[in-house]
Amino acid sequence: MQHKIANTLTIVLFSAVLLSVIGTEALLHMGIDFPTWTGIGQKKTALEGRTYTKMPKPSLSSFQSGDFQDQCEGYLADNLPFRESALVLNARLQGSVISTAALPLGYKAYPTFFDSDIVYNSEDGTLSDIPAQDTPELRKKLESFARNFEGLAGSYPQTNFFVMSPPRANYVDNSPLTALVPDAIGQDDVKEILSGATRDSVVIDYPSDYETRLKWFYRTDHHWNMDGAYEGYKAIAEALGFGDEIVEKGGVVYESPLFYGAYARDGLFDGESEVLYDYGFDLPDYGVKINGKEKSMDSLVHDTDKKADVKFSSRYSNRFHHEYAQIQITNPEKHDQSKLLLVGDSFTDCIERLLASHFQTTVVFDPRDTAGNDGTTVSEIIEAYGGFDDVVFLFNSTALSRSDVIATTK
Numbered sequence: 001m002q003h004k005i006a007n008t009l010t011i012v013l014f015s016a017v018l019l020s021v022i023g024t025e026a027l028l029h030m031g032i033d034f035p036t037w038t039g040i041g042q043k044k045t046a047l048e049g050r051t052y053t054k055m056p057k058p059s060l061s062s063f064q065s066g067d068f069q070d071q072c073e074g075y076l077a078d079n080l081p082f083r084e085s086a087l088v089l090n091a092r093l094q095g096s097v098i099s100t101a102a103l104p105l106g107y108k109a110y111p112t113f114f115d116s117d118i119v120y121n122s123e124d125g126t127l128s129d130i131p132a133q134d135t136p137e138l139r140k141k142l143e144s145f146a147r148n149f150e151g152l153a154g155s156y157p158q159t160n161f162f163v164m165s166p167p168r169a170n171y172v173d174n175s176p177l178t179a180l181v182p183d184a185i186g187q188d189d190v191k192e193i194l195s196g197a198t199r200d201s202v203v204i205d206y207p208s209d210y211e212t213r214l215k216w217f218y219r220t221d222h223h224w225n226m227d228g229a230y231e232g233y234k235a236i237a238e239a240l241g242f243g244d245e246i247v248e249k250g251g252v253v254y255e256s257p258l259f260y261g262a263y264a265r266d267g268l269f270d271g272e273s274e275v276l277y278d279y280g281f282d283l284p285d286y287g288v289k290i291n292g293k294e295k296s297m298d299s300l301v302h303d304t305d306k307k308a309d310v311k312f313s314s315r316y317s318n319r320f321h322h323e324y325a326q327i328q329i330t331n332p333e334k335h336d337q338s339k340l341l342l343v344g345d346s347f348t349d350c351i352e353r354l355l356a357s358h359f360q361t362t363v364v365f366d367p368r369d370t371a372g373n374d375g376t377t378v379s380e381i382i383e384a385y386g387g388f389d390d391v392v393f394l395f396n397s398t399a400l401s402r403s404d405v406i407a408t409t410k
Helices: 001-031 060-065 067-078 083-105 135-153 175-180 187-197 209-215 226-239 262-266 315-319 352-358 377-382 405-408
Strands: 109-111 120-121 126-129 160-165 199-203 253-260 272-280 287-290 293-295 326-330 339-344 363-366 390-393
Touching: 120 175, 126 199, 126 262, 135 160, 135 187, 135 199, 135 377, 135 405, 160 226, 187 199, 209 226, 226 272, 226 352, 226 390, 253 315, 253 326, 272 315, 326 352, 339 352, 339 377, 352 363, 363 377
Parallel strands: 160 199, 160 390, 339 363, 339 390
Antiparallel strands: 109 120, 120 126, 253 272, 287 293, 287 326, 326 363
């Protein structure tokens, strides 16, 4: 009897899902628009960072293999109205159970939902990934990057090489979350590894304590905010010898809609939000090429958030830009043939325009864009441009151990 009831409930639920999807599809074909937050008619999910499953085309082979049925199931799940809201609500309910259990034990930091890799610290309202553990494998990767980087610097003695590594939240020194992981590795350990291998290059220091994280990084995202990024720019500019030519920071010229960063998206958490902001800077009218194609300066910094009504939209890339393999910035106010190669991850996106003010040509290379760089190495870029005055590597602590980043230095 119970088995029959369960089967009946399953059929009823499946029918309800099917009818709701068919109903909304019919309304869309009638030209009726739905608010973005409902998820109806959307092709992509900002929360999961992927494209929704399309309705599969039936074929005899797909029926026989079961692929058609699986794809139909994925299509129905993706096109269920209020799907993202349901996911977040479910995570919120799980989080409330976890927080209730943690309260009598005095724990103020706990996972956002069961099996979540994102931790919420209720004391200061921050989200973070689990602190990284100091393992032989991780150290081997970091040491590999350091050796390759030093070897690269030694191959071009006429070029100045620099490296800076701003900490992600899971590498922050004296973080209250380090107690969650035995032998957590901190940013000071990363600096020691880099400094131990570098003889012909310079490691540029950047604060990595928890107080700095609260001040110069977003609470729901792993990126530095514009105050932290500006401090990073100043440290690099001073190391390059431009301490007397720092670009002045103006007033706030941009504030985003409510910002739920990468940690909020990964943690299915909407209990904390913030505002992404940017300052005004008096900069030259740069010439810009992205992956070899002429672009405007608007390609580097966008004044309009086209996804303002999408709750979990990536505000950071909406303001600055998405990952590009190569960007070339030409400064019309410089005629000294000076050239900078900036190799980095998304941490460079908001300050490349500032560093470009000190050189005639600035090339930005992101090795993580494997589709765009096709295995290109830094040596190949240096040779293609006939050398650079300065080469700066700027990678957050987690990116330094990525295989594609390590391979770039060979």
